[in-house]
Amino acid sequence: MADHDMTRENVSVPLLEVRDLRVSLESGKTLIDGLDLTIGRREVVALVGESGSGKSVTALALSRLLPDALRITSGSICFEGQDIVAKSDSELNRMRGADISMLFQQPQVMLDPTSRVQAQVAEPLRKHRGLGRRQAFARVVDLLRSVGIPDPAVRARAFSYQLSGGMAQRVMIAAAMAAGPKLLIADEPTTALDVTVQAQILRLLKEERERHDLSILLITHDLSIVSAFADRVAVMYAGRILEEGPTREIMRRPAHPYTRALIRCSLLVPESDGKLMSIPGSGSQALAIKEGCRFAPRCTLMREHPGLRIACCSREPGLEPVGQRWKSRCHATAEVLHEGDVA
Amino acid sequence: MRRPIAATSATIDCPRRDAPRYADLACRKPAFLSVEGVVKHYRLPSLTGAKVVKSVDGVSLHVQVGEVMGLVGESGCGKSTFARIVTRLTNATEGKVLIDGEDWLAPTGEALRRRRRDVQLIFQDPYAALDPRMTIGTSMSAPMAHHGLGGGTAERRARVLEMLGDVGLDASFYHRLPKQCSGGQLQRVVIGRALLLEPKLLICDEPTSALDASMRTQILNLLMDLKLRRGLTMVVISHDLRVMRYLCDRIAVMYLGKLIELADRDTLFNSPTHPYTKALLAASLLDQNSLSAADSLLEGDPPSPLNPPSGCSFHTRCPHARPDCAAFEPELKLARPGQFVRCRYWEALAEESAGVRETTGDPSGTLARSAQSAATAF
Numbered sequence: 001m002a003d004h005d006m007t008r009e010n011v012s013v014p015l016l017e018v019r020d021l022r023v024s025l026e027s028g029k030t031l032i033d034g035l036d037l038t039i040g041r042r043e044v045v046a047l048v049g050e051s052g053s054g055k056s057v058t059a060l061a062l063s064r065l066l067p068d069a070l071r072i073t074s075g076s077i078c079f080e081g082q083d084i085v086a087k088s089d090s091e092l093n094r095m096r097g098a099d100i101s102m103l104f105q106q107p108q109v110m111l112d113p114t115s116r117v118q119a120q121v122a123e124p125l126r127k128h129r130g131l132g133r134r135q136a137f138a139r140v141v142d143l144l145r146s147v148g149i150p151d152p153a154v155r156a157r158a159f160s161y162q163l164s165g166g167m168a169q170r171v172m173i174a175a176a177m178a179a180g181p182k183l184l185i186a187d188e189p190t191t192a193l194d195v196t197v198q199a200q201i202l203r204l205l206k207e208e209r210e211r212h213d214l215s216i217l218l219i220t221h222d223l224s225i226v227s228a229f230a231d232r233v234a235v236m237y238a239g240r241i242l243e244e245g246p247t248r249e250i251m252r253r254p255a256h257p258y259t260r261a262l263i264r265c266s267l268l269v270p271e272s273d274g275k276l277m278s279i280p281g282s283g284s285q286a287l288a289i290k291e292g293c294r295f296a297p298r299c300t301l302m303r304e305h306p307g308l309r310i311a312c313c314s315r316e317p318g319l320e321p322v323g324q325r326w327k328s329r330c331h332a333t334a335e336v337l338h339e340g341d342v343a
Numbered sequence: 344m345r346r347p348i349a350a351t352s353a354t355i356d357c358p359r360r361d362a363p364r365y366a367d368l369a370c371r372k373p374a375f376l377s378v379e380g381v382v383k384h385y386r387l388p389s390l391t392g393a394k395v396v397k398s399v400d401g402v403s404l405h406v407q408v409g410e411v412m413g414l415v416g417e418s419g420c421g422k423s424t425f426a427r428i429v430t431r432l433t434n435a436t437e438g439k440v441l442i443d444g445e446d447w448l449a450p451t452g453e454a455l456r457r458r459r460r461d462v463q464l465i466f467q468d469p470y471a472a473l474d475p476r477m478t479i480g481t482s483m484s485a486p487m488a489h490h491g492l493g494g495g496t497a498e499r500r501a502r503v504l505e506m507l508g509d510v511g512l513d514a515s516f517y518h519r520l521p522k523q524c525s526g527g528q529l530q531r532v533v534i535g536r537a538l539l540l541e542p543k544l545l546i547c548d549e550p551t552s553a554l555d556a557s558m559r560t561q562i563l564n565l566l567m568d569l570k571l572r573r574g575l576t577m578v579v580i581s582h583d584l585r586v587m588r589y590l591c592d593r594i595a596v597m598y599l600g601k602l603i604e605l606a607d608r609d610t611l612f613n614s615p616t617h618p619y620t621k622a623l624l625a626a627s628l629l630d631q632n633s634l635s636a637a638d639s640l641l642e643g644d645p646p647s648p649l650n651p652p653s654g655c656s657f658h659t660r661c662p663h664a665r666p667d668c669a670a671f672e673p674e675l676k677l678a679r680p681g682q683f684v685r686c687r688y689w690e691a692l693a694e695e696s697a698g699v700r701e702t703t704g705d706p707s708g709t710l711a712r713s714a715q716s717a718a719t720a721f
Binding site for chain 1 (some may be wrong): 397417418525526527528555556557558559560561563564567583584585586588589622623625626627628629630634640641642643644645
């Protein structure tokens with residue numbers, strides 16, 4: 001009976017719920033400004049944005065791995081109903097790798113060059129699952145096989161520098177999956193890899209998700225990956241989420257001018273004037289904007305509709321619902337949607 | 344016995360996109376950049392005797408005036424080594440490179456230094472290409488001063504300011520330091536600095552890979568502008584096929600130091616012939632179905648150039664490999680007008696896939712769909 005209640009509760013509570021998260025530098029500069037994000041069970045959520053938008057800081061904040069200079073100043077990160085922000089270091093160590101695993105951009109840098117692959121893949125099994133050395137090493141070969149490494153028994157004894165980038169990322173995935181986590185945070189997992197290997201790794205991540213009922217937070221700047229991979233997408237800009245919702249709808253007809261511009265840019269299809277779409281200016285100054293919409297200085301929609309200028313430059317729009325689980329932070333959502341399909 | 348038309352002859356030249364396809368083959372117009380059988384071997388000392396990495400292994404490529412040639416391939420395929428040879432940053436082991444009919448590998452020392460301005464190189468990372476302690480203005484005028492161009496300091500300054508405008512930056516950048524600029528702005532500076540030397544040939548090695556999507560389109564617009572307005576001859580190296588499709592007239596696909604397919608842009612995207620090209624297209628132009636379609640993705644990594652496979656170097660990963668692919672090395676042959684391919688069985692494969700398409704009632708084919716729908720893939 002008690003078990004039954006537990007499962008019911010688990011279904012209703014999302015796996016990860018971030019509320020009003022703020023991350024600041026010690027100097028007081030805010031890098032993440034009131035981030036709300038929900039990841040359901042077995043859901044793949046992509047967090048996209050340009051460099052400097054705060055997506056990697058978000059990834060580090062979610063597993064409380066922020067460097068010393070950065071602090072979580074407010075907000076909550078609830079993983080299965082428990083607030084990660086309030087946890088102690090030992091509680092966090094029990095959680096990392098067991099409930100939440102991470103995957104980074106440069107697998108060869110993340111692996112320890114002085115110890116063999118098997119020791120590194122076995123670590124979560126020994127730490128979190130209490131397996132002995134021999135038992136853990138036996139599991140490693142299975143794990144390496146399941147991530148598609150040929151000759152797993154041989155590769156288990158290799159060092160990281162003997163692996164190619166794609167192989168090293170597979171090893172990282174095996175290590176991340178070893179203790180059976182519920183959430184995988186993957187920060188640009190394929191950016192350093194060749195396109196052919198990138199497709200293999202993405203497919204592998206999809207298989208792992210099916211096999212282990214895994215939720216994935218994919219952090220990327222590459223929108224072509226997003227449409228092939230994610231169920232939901234959140235677009236970040238200057239420490240804020242500007243649009244969040246189902247990938248299919250957003251990629252077809254986004255509700256925020258920034259998302260629209262970003263998609264047009266990634267398509268590399270010339271506009272009517274024969275030029276590629278580009279977003280004027282750069283986003284690096286946007287964190288300093290205190291009044292109005294942070295994207296306003298670069299927004300072409302605002303320039304085309306002078307009537308919007310006063311609202312956009314004086315009052316920052318809230319994250320308002322557009323559709324089913326779809327929100328956008330814009331004063332002119334209706335106008336953006338009116339522009340029709342993006343491609 | 345008639346020999347197949349091999350890539351080593353000058354007949355490989357294919358005309359610009361709008362000209363009739365066989366024009367060049369008939370008139371044999373000399374190419375502007377002509378690379379003939381270039382080989383670069385690196386010797387690596389090892390305990391078991393020196394090993395040789397065949398980084399570039401017999402590449403022939405001919406680029407016409409005003410043409411933009413793309414070079415695409417996975418990391419380690421030799422595309423950057425090719426760029427280093429053409430810019431004389433490294434010496435070729437074998438082969439010839441002619442620029443405008445003149446031997447480009449012969450000059451050394453002072454003669455080479457004076458001619459270096461003819462071929463300029465744009466790197467991937469603009470932060471690394473600029474001295475962090477030099478202002479943009481100083482960085483941009485230094486190469487001109489080095490080559491004795493632009494008269495005195497005042498004239499050089501005027502030309503730098505004019506060039507800043509040409510690449511879409513305002514005069515305030517003259518006194519800025521690299522750390523005060525974004526990556527896209529710095530890449531414009533690097534391109535402007537190269538253009539100030541009035542090069543005959545611009546080699547762009549991954550010019551947009553380090554940039555965000557919005558910056559990338561700014562640089563691509565600038566490069567396209569150079570192509571259309573100045574008629575600059577360019578070789579663009581990238582792993583991003585979307586960039587290639589936008590910018591290039593012709594595209595050469597490299598695998599383990601060899602060209603395996605060479606075609607004009609539309610032919611390559613609409614009817615890729617080599618299995619590797621097909622796989623590369625499928626992996627680059629992802630859409631919602633491509634991660635679930637089992638057959639379209641390549642398995643494994645590229646083989647080590649230290650120990651390349653026998654025969655066709657792609658046979659270890661090729662989904663259509665036949666037993667004798669491991670034994671015989673194919674040559675680069677003319678497949679269709681303007682399209683060269685290094686595969687012994689491309690005709691059989693083309694027939695097979697046509698058959699599959701008919702039986703499955705998929706007239707466009709999976710690949711044609713993914714290539715064409717890339718515009719609507721999102």
